[in-house]
Amino acid sequence: MILLSLDIDGTLEIGDPPGAFSLALVRHALDRGYIVGTASDRVVSDQRRLCEEHDLELAFVGHKHMLDEVRARFPQATRWIHVGDGNADYVYARQHGFEFHWIHELPEPGTPGWIF
């Protein structure tokens, strides 16, 4: 079971600034049964509002510096992945045992070991 944590600004299509991770790809991940959520510096209420605006039903919204809480909430996951665009994303992901991927260096679909 894959858990996918996404930064918002600079990472998601609906971020400010927009990033390369499209809503279509988010929905594709959900269709695959992945546990998908956001981990951002934004306040949680703002993240929830953004999801509602775009009709996204995510498993969690949280903060990137508290990815350990996300990990603890979903013990059924076997891979924890965070995608982001900033050094804080990298640092917190690694600190909390997540695989980290830069949004500008996402593997091509079909790459061995990648989730798409």
Ligand SMILES: [Mg+2]
């Ligand atoms: Mg960002």
